[in-house]
Amino acid sequence: MADKLKVATTSLAGCFGCHMSLLDIDERMLELAKHVEFDRSPITDIEHCGPCDIGLIEGGVCNSENVHVLREFRKNCKVLVAVGACAINGGLPAMRNHIPLEDCLKESYIDGLGVENAQIPSDPELPLLLDKVHPIHEIVKVDYYMPGCPPSADVFWSFLSAIIAGQEPALPYDLVHFD
Amino acid sequence: MYENLETADKQKNLKRVVVDPVSRVEGHGKVTLLLDENNKVQQARLHIVEFRGFEKFIQGRPYWELPVLVQRLCDICPVSHHLAAAKAIDQLVGIDPVNLPVSADKLRRLLHFGQVLQSHALHFFHLSSPDLLFGFESDISKRNIIAVLNDYPEVGLQGVKLRKFGQEVIRMVSGKRIHGTGAIAGGMNKSLTKEERDYLLADVDQMIEWSAGSVALIKKIHCSNLPYYDDFATIETNYLGLTKADGALELYHGGIRAKDKLGNTILDHFDYCNYNDIIHEEVRSWTYMKFPYLTSLGKEDGWYRVGPLARVNNCDYIDTPLAEAARVEFKQHSGSAMVHSTLAFHWTRLIEVLHCAESIKTLLNDPDIMGSDLVAQGEKRYRGIGVIEAPRGTLFHDYEIDENDIVTKANLIVSTTSNNMGMNESVRQVAAEYLSGQELTEPLLNNLEVAIRAYDPCLSCATHAVGKMPLQVELINAEGECIDKLMKQSNGEIIKLED
Ligand code: SF4
Numbered sequence: 060m061a062d063k064l065k066v067a068t069t070s071l072a073g074c075f076g077c078h079m080s081l082l083d084i085d086e087r088m089l090e091l092a093k094h095v096e097f098d099r100s101p102i103t104d105i106e107h108c109g110p111c112d113i114g115l116i117e118g119g120v121c122n123s124e125n126v127h128v129l130r131e132f133r134k135n136c137k138v139l140v141a142v143g144a145c146a147i148n149g150g151l152p153a154m155r156n157h158i159p160l161e162d163c164l165k166e167s168y169i170d171g172l173g174v175e176n177a178q179i180p181s182d183p184e185l186p187l188l189l190d191k192v193h194p195i196h197e198i199v200k201v202d203y204y205m206p207g208c209p210p211s212a213d214v215f216w217s218f219l220s221a222i223i224a225g226q227e228p229a230l231p232y233d234l235v236h237f238d
Numbered sequence: 239m240y241e242n243l244e245t246a247d248k249q250k251n252l253k254r255v256v257v258d259p260v261s262r263v264e265g266h267g268k269v270t271l272l273l274d275e276n277n278k279v280q281q282a283r284l285h286i287v288e289f290r291g292f293e294k295f296i297q298g299r300p301y302w303e304l305p306v307l308v309q310r311l312c313d314i315c316p317v318s319h320h321l322a323a324a325k326a327i328d329q330l331v332g333i334d335p336v337n338l339p340v341s342a343d344k345l346r347r348l349l350h351f352g353q354v355l356q357s358h359a360l361h362f363f364h365l366s367s368p369d370l371l372f373g374f375e376s377d378i379s380k381r382n383i384i385a386v387l388n389d390y391p392e393v394g395l396q397g398v399k400l401r402k403f404g405q406e407v408i409r410m411v412s413g414k415r416i417h418g419t420g421a422i423a424g425g426m427n428k429s430l431t432k433e434e435r436d437y438l439l440a441d442v443d444q445m446i447e448w449s450a451g452s453v454a455l456i457k458k459i460h461c462s463n464l465p466y467y468d469d470f471a472t473i474e475t476n477y478l479g480l481t482k483a484d485g486a487l488e489l490y491h492g493g494i495r496a497k498d499k500l501g502n503t504i505l506d507h508f509d510y511c512n513y514n515d516i517i518h519e520e521v522r523s524w525t526y527m528k529f530p531y532l533t534s535l536g537k538e539d540g541w542y543r544v545g546p547l548a549r550v551n552n553c554d555y556i557d558t559p560l561a562e563a564a565r566v567e568f569k570q571h572s573g574s575a576m577v578h579s580t581l582a583f584h585w586t587r588l589i590e591v592l593h594c595a596e597s598i599k600t601l602l603n604d605p606d607i608m609g610s611d612l613v614a615q616g617e618k619r620y621r622g623i624g625v626i627e628a629p630r631g632t633l634f635h636d637y638e639i640d641e642n643d644i645v646t647k648a649n650l651i652v653s654t655t656s657n658n659m660g661m662n663e664s665v666r667q668v669a670a671e672y673l674s675g676q677e678l679t680e681p682l683l684n685n686l687e688v689a690i691r692a693y694d695p696c697l698s699c700a701t702h703a704v705g706k707m708p709l710q711v712e713l714i715n716a717e718g719e720c721i722d723k724l725m726k727q728s729n730g731e732i733i734k735l736e737d
Contacts, residue, residue: 080415083402088384122289151311163293173514173519173649174519175518175520178521180524184268184270184283184285185524
């Protein structure tokens with residue numbers, strides 16, 4: 060049998076809905092497992108760090124750690140895919156972009172209801188927050204975009220099946236038409 | 239207990255050990271340890287390193303957007319956020335839970351049972367079962383759902399299908415498996431058709447049978463690894479959650495009950511709309527996650543755990559027969575009023591799966607879910623509070639609006655936050671009992687991750703990935719120089735990295 064396709068996935072500033080949607084392929088997971096080997100992925104964690112065929116990125120970039128992980132993925136993955144609204148345009152977390160970051164922090168840690176020992180967490184162990192949440196294409200080159208919040212299980216299925224079959228992925232209208 | 243390990247007396251000259259990358263808990267987290275010259279642990283912390291700012295950026299949005307916005311906060315249990323927000327905005331349109339139309343109430347409960355079922359099934363089968371079936375220190379290539387599907391096809395496939403069923407319940411009620419739109423202010427936007435109901439009914443008995451089988455499985459796993467499963471990461475704590483008026487297990491709506499470690503009642507039937515009188519949250523500089531505590535007991539003693547273990551500990555009984563029998567067996571195992579074993583979270587999680595499957599069947603057979611009276615409305619209010627038992631524990635949503643229906647204030651206490659102290663204490667217990675004074679080894683790293691994972695912290699799949707990704711541990715002396723670098727490889731092997 061030909062070598063299995065190596066797929067890595069990660070969640071940056073996302074809600075994990077995109078990962079959940081990938082799991083929604085249900086029993087088709089057995090079929091997928093025949094053709095795909097998961098590298099770094101929070102879901103199936105058959106693991107080893109190394110070059111991959113496909114990297115699926117959920118979530119935008121909100122702190123220095125996200126930048127670091129994203130760059131690492133770009134370096135290791137032949138094909139990098141922005142999965143879902145957050146990776147493509149920042150999504151819900153980017154709603155904070157029109158508010159000064161300091162105000163967001165104050166609301167939670169200084170002025171919040173029933174807050175004791177009010178202070179903004181500042182330990183050096185915490186990664187630096189970026190003042191805006193960025194879509195991933197602002198940081199690295201992206202090869203494909205999978206729209207949706209989240210993209211449906213069928214979108215994942217159709218995308219991965221195409222690549223497995225050695226075809227150019229194309230999403231028919233009904234898979235990118237929402238609500 | 240292990241609070242003395244939160245902050246070392248003298249930080250100078252201690253070695254710093256970081257377990258990073260990314261034990262994402264509620265986003266992203268990591269564990270740091272400070273060790274003295276004998277490798278004795280002086281400090282251990284679980285840091286949550288991600289910040290969203292939802293409470294601020296939601297201000298200025300119309301309240302009716304809340305149920306669809308908040309579910310995008312965290313998607314391991316989006317329906318819980320959806321429903322907590324819905325309960326809050328019910329109050330904004332003047333509807334208290336008792337005034338919700340019967341059909342809407344039952345549809346929401348059905349939706350919620352589907353959610354808890356799928357979330358618990360996901361955690362147990364997709365994420366935890368590999369560890370529990372193959373062992374915490376098994377080959378890492380084994381520790382994934384695909385390996386479970388290969389080696390235990392029956393268990394694995396049942397897990398996949400149980401989760402699928404939960405997702406299908408969600409889809410039938412809210413239109414989509416993820417980010418549907420079922421609940422609206424004062425009710426629901428649709429009921430079930432007969433076809434939708436029959437579609438779900440066709441599978442429900444099978445789901446109950448499999449759920450019962452999973453409870454038997456976890457009991458066997460737990461009891462054949464004693465005393466390890468009873469002692470590992472175990473801490474004696476208070477517990478908090480909702481119960482029904484008669485003390486039964488409740489997931490959708492009830493009063494707050496809290497018990498102390500001996501089982502004495504701290505609070506009962508407390509109206510959650512006054513939660514701010516009893517719960518405050520402490521901020522600590524080293525983590526973005528706050529530390530909630532019961533004000534009556536104070537910061538030191540008032541913290542508590544939530545989630546399946548808390549709920550099963552707190553309730554007097556479960557109102558579905560098979561789950562109740564399972565609960566009684568669970569209690570008999572420990573013999574004491576409260577069960578503190580952290581790994582017992584898994585056992586209680588599966589008891590709840592069974593309860594959900596049984597309850598779904600009851601609701602599917604109830605004609606009210608096909609009713610047409612779905613929305614009620616009363617007089618506008620300016621503050622709404624919705625509380626629900628999410629899969630991971632009590633979830634609080636609190637919103638204020640102005641005369642134009644625009645959100646002016648929001649306060650959320652998400653379930654995992656309530657387990658913040660518990661997870662930190664469990665990490666410290668493991669650090670103190672299982673690794674203090676030892677060389678850094680693979681079991682050390684595994685043990686820390688197993689302790690955190692038992693809580694099924696939100697974004698648990700990511701948390702689960704700790705140690706599955708190549709995990710790097712750095713030893714840094716107090717001057718900040720790196721003195722040792724270890725790498726845990728994908729096969730579990732620990733290698734020393736040369737600079
Ligand atoms: S795109 Fe939607 S589902 Fe995906 S991470 Fe963002 S909010 Fe979640």
